[in-house]
Amino acid sequence: xxIPPRSETTQPDTHPSRLRSLESSTEITVELxxxxxxxSIQSGATSRTDKMGFASRLAEAIGDCxxxxxxxxxxxAASAGQAIIESLPHHGVRxxxxxxxSGEASKSTDRLTDLWGELLACGTDRRSVxxxxxxxxxxxxxxxxxxxxxxxxxxxxxxxxxLAMVDSSVGGxxxxxxxxxxxxxxxxxxxxxxxxDTDFLSTLxxxxxxxGLAEVIKYGVIEDxxxxxxxxxxxxxxxxxxxxxxxxxxxxSCQSKARVVADDELETSGRRAxxxxxxxFAHAIExxxxxxxxxxxxxxxxxMQMAASLSVDLGYCDAGLLTRQTALLEAxxxxxxxxxxxxxxxxxxxxxxxKVAHGKLRFVLxxxxxxxxxxxxxxxxxxxxxxxxxI
Amino acid sequence: xxIPPRSETTQPDTHPSRLRSLESSTEITVELxxxxxxxSIQSGATSRTDKMGFASRLAEAIGDCxxxxxxxxxxxAASAGQAIIESLPHHGVRxxxxxxxSGEASKSTDRLTDLWGELLACGTDRRSVxxxxxxxxxxxxxxxxxxxxxxxxxxxxxxxxxLAMVDSSVGGxxxxxxxxxxxxxxxxxxxxxxxxDTDFLSTLxxxxxxxGLAEVIKYGVIEDxxxxxxxxxxxxxxxxxxxxxxxxxxxxSCQSKARVVADDELETSGRRAxxxxxxxFAHAIExxxxxxxxxxxxxxxxxMQMAASLSVDLGYCDAGLLTRQTALLEAxxxxxxxxxxxxxxxxxxxxxxxKVAHGKLRFVLxxxxxxxxxxxxxxxxxxxxxxxxxI
Numbered sequence: 001x002x003i004p005p006r007s008e009t010t011q012p013d014t015h016p017s018r019l020r021s022l023e024s025s026t027e028i029t030v031e032l033x034x035x036x037x038x039x040s041i042q043s044g045a046t047s048r049t050d051k052m053g054f055a056s057r058l059a060e061a062i063g064d065c066x067x068x069x070x071x072x073x074x075x076x077a078a079s080a081g082q083a084i085i086e087s088l089p090h091h092g093v094r095x096x097x098x099x100x101x102s103g104e105a106s107k108s109t110d111r112l113t114d115l116w117g118e119l120l121a122c123g124t125d126r127r128s129v130x131x132x133x134x135x136x137x138x139x140x141x142x143x144x145x146x147x148x149x150x151x152x153x154x155x156x157x158x159x160x161x162x163l164a165m166v167d168s169s170v171g172g173x174x175x176x177x178x179x180x181x182x183x184x185x186x187x188x189x190x191x192x193x194x195x196x197d198t199d200f201l202s203t204l205x206x207x208x209x210x211x212g213l214a215e216v217i218k219y220g221v222i223e224d225x226x227x228x229x230x231x232x233x234x235x236x237x238x239x240x241x242x243x244x245x246x247x248x249x250x251x252x253s254c255q256s257k258a259r260v261v262a263d264d265e266l267e268t269s270g271r272r273a274x275x276x277x278x279x280x281f282a283h284a285i286e287x288x289x290x291x292x293x294x295x296x297x298x299x300x301x302x303x304m305q306m307a308a309s310l311s312v313d314l315g316y317c318d319a320g321l322l323t324r325q326t327a328l329l330e331a332x333x334x335x336x337x338x339x340x341x342x343x344x345x346x347x348x349x350x351x352x353x354x355k356v357a358h359g360k361l362r363f364v365l366x367x368x369x370x371x372x373x374x375x376x377x378x379x380x381x382x383x384x385x386x387x388x389x390x391i
Numbered sequence: 392x393x394i395p396p397r398s399e400t401t402q403p404d405t406h407p408s409r410l411r412s413l414e415s416s417t418e419i420t421v422e423l424x425x426x427x428x429x430x431s432i433q434s435g436a437t438s439r440t441d442k443m444g445f446a447s448r449l450a451e452a453i454g455d456c457x458x459x460x461x462x463x464x465x466x467x468a469a470s471a472g473q474a475i476i477e478s479l480p481h482h483g484v485r486x487x488x489x490x491x492x493s494g495e496a497s498k499s500t501d502r503l504t505d506l507w508g509e510l511l512a513c514g515t516d517r518r519s520v521x522x523x524x525x526x527x528x529x530x531x532x533x534x535x536x537x538x539x540x541x542x543x544x545x546x547x548x549x550x551x552x553x554l555a556m557v558d559s560s561v562g563g564x565x566x567x568x569x570x571x572x573x574x575x576x577x578x579x580x581x582x583x584x585x586x587x588d589t590d591f592l593s594t595l596x597x598x599x600x601x602x603g604l605a606e607v608i609k610y611g612v613i614e615d616x617x618x619x620x621x622x623x624x625x626x627x628x629x630x631x632x633x634x635x636x637x638x639x640x641x642x643x644s645c646q647s648k649a650r651v652v653a654d655d656e657l658e659t660s661g662r663r664a665x666x667x668x669x670x671x672f673a674h675a676i677e678x679x680x681x682x683x684x685x686x687x688x689x690x691x692x693x694x695m696q697m698a699a700s701l702s703v704d705l706g707y708c709d710a711g712l713l714t715r716q717t718a719l720l721e722a723x724x725x726x727x728x729x730x731x732x733x734x735x736x737x738x739x740x741x742x743x744x745x746k747v748a749h750g751k752l753r754f755v756l757x758x759x760x761x762x763x764x765x766x767x768x769x770x771x772x773x774x775x776x777x778x779x780x781x782i
Contacts, residue, residue: 109504116500120571148539151566151577152657175542180511186542187578266543 025052026251030170031262032190037061039170039194039258041251043243046083046197054158054195055087061193062154065129067094069122071115071142073134073160074099080160080200081133096122104292106137107176109185115145129154129192135161136168136296140186143174147189157191160200162212163297166219166253169194171261171272182283188266196250198243209241211297213332214278216249218304219256221325222277225370227252228328235331274372277364278304281387284346285338294338301334302341302390310386311365316373321366337390346387347380416443417642421561422653423581428452430561430585430649432642434634437474437588445549445586446478452584453545456520458485460513462506462533464525464551465490471551471591472524487513495683497528498567500576506536520545520583526552527559527687531577534565538580548582551591553603554688557610557644560585562652573674579657587645589638600632602688604723605669607640609695610647612716613668616761618643619719626722665763668755669695672778675737676729685729692725693732693781701777702756707764712757728781737778738771 025042038061046054058065068088072081085095098118100106130153132142139157146155157169175186201209216238220228230252231238237245257275264271281303286294308322329336350361361383362376416433429452437445449456459479463472476486489509491497521544523533530548537546550560566577592600607629611619621643622629628636648666655662672694677685699713720727741752752774753767 109500109507113500113504116569116576117571120569120575148566148576148578150575151564151579173542175539178507178511180508184511184541185507185539187539188542 026247028251028255028258030190030258032265035172035190035265037190037192037194039196039254041165041196041198041247041254043198043247046080046195046199047087049087053087054084054197055089057195058088058156058193062129062156065127065154066092067096067124067128069096069098069119069124069128069130071098071100071130071132071134071138071145073102073138075102079203080158080197083197083199084131084133084158096124098122100134100138100141102135102137104137104177107141107183109176109178112141112145112176115141116149119145119149124149124153126150126153129156131156131158133158133160134164135159136164139164139169140174140183141176143172143189143191144176144186147174147187152189155189155191157194158200159194159196161204162201162209162250163215165196165201165250166212167215167257169196170254170257172265190265194254196254198241198247198250201241201246208295210239210333211295213238214297214301214304214329214334216253217325217328217332217334218275218277218300219253220328221304221308221366221369222256222274222364222372223260223370224252224256225368227256228324228369232324232328232331235328239333270374273362273374274364277366277372278302278307280350280361280363281306281346284349285341287349288342288345289338289340298335301329301332301336302338305329305336305390306386307363308366309389310363310378310382311367313382313385314365314375314378316365316375317367321369324369325366339391341387341391343384343387347383350383417638419642419646419649421581421649423656426563426581426656428581428583428585430587430645432587432589432638432645434589434638437471437586437590438478440478444478445475445588446480448586449479449547449584453520453547456518456545457483458487458515458519459522460487460489460510460515460519461522461524462489462491462529462536463523464493464529466493470594471549471588474588474590475522475524475549487515489513491525491529491532493526493528495528495568498532498574500567500569503532503536503567506532507540510536510540515540515544517541517544520547522547522549524549524551525555526550527555530555530560531565531574532567534563534580534582535567535577538565538578543580546580546582548585549591550585550587552595553592553600553641554606556587556592556641557603558606558648560587561645561648563656581656585645587641589632589634589641592632592637599686601630601724602686604629605688605692605695605720605725607644608716608719608723608725609666609668609691610644611719612695612699612757612760613647613665613755613763614651614761615643615647616759618647619715619760623715623719623722626719630724661765664753664765665755668757668763669693669698671741671752671754672697672737675740676732678740679733679736680729680731689726692720692723692727693729696720696727696781697777698754699757700780701754701769701773702758704773704776705756705766705769707756707766708758712760715760716757730782732778732782734775734778738774741774 028039045052130146132139146153159165159169172188172190174189175183178184234245238249278300282299285299311317312319364372365375366372419430436443521537523530537544548560550556563579563581565580566574569575625636669691673690676690702708755763756766757763
């Protein structure tokens with residue numbers, strides 16, 4: 001995939017009647033040997049009955065399949081789920097629909113136990129295929145259920161939020177929370193297909209859509225300087241959700257994530273840690289704000305600001321990087337600071353993060369746009385200063 | 392490993408004072424590429440402080456480790472757990488002990504949820520190591536908890552029953568039951584080490600020990616004719632639990648299982664199905680008898696008789712095979728028939744078995760001692776006759 005000349009993407013066609021006629025489709029492969037899988041990204045192609053549609057792509061990725069279980073967000077994803085169901089062959093495929101309430105509370109041991117029982121009750125066997133339709137919560141929960149039912153079912157991700165499209169649906173991380181720890185239980189379980197349609201974004205609330213842009217911008221900072229420039233030029237059109245630049249921004253983000261995941265599928269080499277740029281701060285922000293008070297992407301945006309300040313402070317990058325990042329986050333209408341940030345509350349939470357190896361604070365810090373490094377043993381006083389810089 | 396000349400093994404040294412002085416140790420590798428691991432089998436070496444002991448072998452298999460969680464059977468395995476704990480270094484390794492009641496009821500979603508919480512409460516992180524000490528129930532539950540806590544902890548199996556030593560501790564199958572289905576939830580999660588010490592068998596009740604011999608004999612029938620002959624010659628000494636022939640029988644069984652698992656780690660090629668010889672019948676016997684009324688190995692022995700009869704009936708093998716199998720099971724003091732067997736109850740259960748692909752009955756049938764084949768679409772009347780042959 002390449003970024004098109006700017007003249008094309010800054011004058012997008014936004015006439016609603018033409019949204020479904022776009023032929024454009026991008027396919028990215030996550031290279032994981034026998035577990036490789038495609039991410040297919042398009043605009044308005046889901047219910048097409050030709051080779052561009054979901055059903056055709058599913059048949060190619062999955063092979064034979066006579067039972068599909070759609071696990072979907074009870075509210076937001078209903079129209080996406082409907083498009084998926086309509087696209088499936090009317091004969092020879094039995095479809096079971098299981099609904100899950102949106103919201104982090106569904107990633108619980110209770111909901112998981114119920115879901116396991118529902119899978120059994122609808123006659124799921126080893127040849128059944130789970131299709132998760134919804135945001136990150138649905139994908140994480142349904143993916144973990146798929147990973148563990150009869151020791152593993154084939155699994156398809158159909159993300160319907162921007163955040164899920166560019167982050168959680170790619171890479172095989174699935175799981176649930178324990179009362180004492182987010183994502184504490186889970187499995188690496190790669191999907192057989194990730195199907196992304198920008199049409200699903202049309203009903204997403206603005207605040208949630210914008211929140212997803214934080215992760216998009218993150219990819220530019222951590223490993224794709226050309227993409228960062230593309231975003232600087234096209235952020236207004238992406239905020240308007242113009243299909244073509246939006247599709248390209250999603251595709252390029254997925255490509256970044258696919259590269260990192262291919263290098264470090266099981267988070268063992270350390271490479272995958274670069275995806276946590278801004279996240280050590282963000283998790284502490286979310287936890288002190290109370291989960292749900294701030295959207296994940298909003299916390300990531302503020303966390304990226306703190307991480308960039310920390311990097312400037314420690315001399316790993318110049319202040320120009322911070323200036324460009326701040327400007328792009330601002331243009332994306334994302335928050336850059338948080339008046340309630342309290343280092344005394346945040347630092348103990350950061351020290352408990354499960355990515356911390358035996359208590360040592362470790363950060364992903366930018367060296368330049370498109371390049372980051374892992375830094376361990378950062379003095380606490382610098383961390384405090386980085387937090388205070390964005391209060 | 393080779394089977395020693397019969398003159399050695401039919402005159403075993405059973406003097407109790409010498410049980411702990413045996414130097415003999417066998418190591419088998421389960422060949423799974425990056426997930427390869429050793430099965431170490433010995434008699435009375437666990438608490439040794441030299442390179443033959445558990446602690447030394449653990450350090451070699453695991454590398455650095457500062458936190459160990461022993462998940463153990465609350466009753467039977469206590470002495471084995473004590474031997475493990477005593478063997479560990481007194482400095483630099485924190486040991487947490489979690490107890491699980493023996494019995495199938497512990498393989499439940501409730502007990503799993505509690506265990507996840509207990510792991511969190513004892514400060515488990517990604518570098519912690521889970522050691523499961525007990526029978527199959529403990530290994531399956533602890534293994535699944537290890538597979539899923541922070542998306543996967545390193546894991547060691549220390550089986551204390553014969554059945555767990557020769558079957559469930561090798562091969563990476565972990566999991567729990569749902570109210571409507573045994574082993575319905577789980578993961579393939581390979582241990583880093585399987586540590587077997589025949590000393591752990593000394594307190595095992597006779598009925599449970601003998602039950603485990605059914606799986607031992609199974610390996611001879613399905614893929615190791617020489618081992619079957621060894622068992623025919625040495626079964627009396629093995630029933631007496633003489634350490635050397637017992638250790639060899641365990642080692643040879645593990646070697647069989649390791650070969651099959653290496654060929655088909657994730658149960659995808661069909662090869663692993665040969666391990667289910669006798670099991671399709673056995674699961675139906677266990678279910679109609681009520682779980683717990685009959686031990687698993689007892690049901691497997693009867694199921695092997697039914698499968699062998701079915702094979703003779705369908706012309707896949709001659710009656711001599713059945714005669715030899717019957718004689719060996721009898722010499723092992725295992726049941727060969729079940730007066731309450733009811734085809735009308737068993738066949739519907741066999742059709743629901745999760746290994747059944749879309750409702751078709753499939754059996755592992757012997758062709759000769761040491762060789763079996765998968766046979767699909769067996770007429771129901773032949774299955775009925777095979778059950779009735781052993782009422």
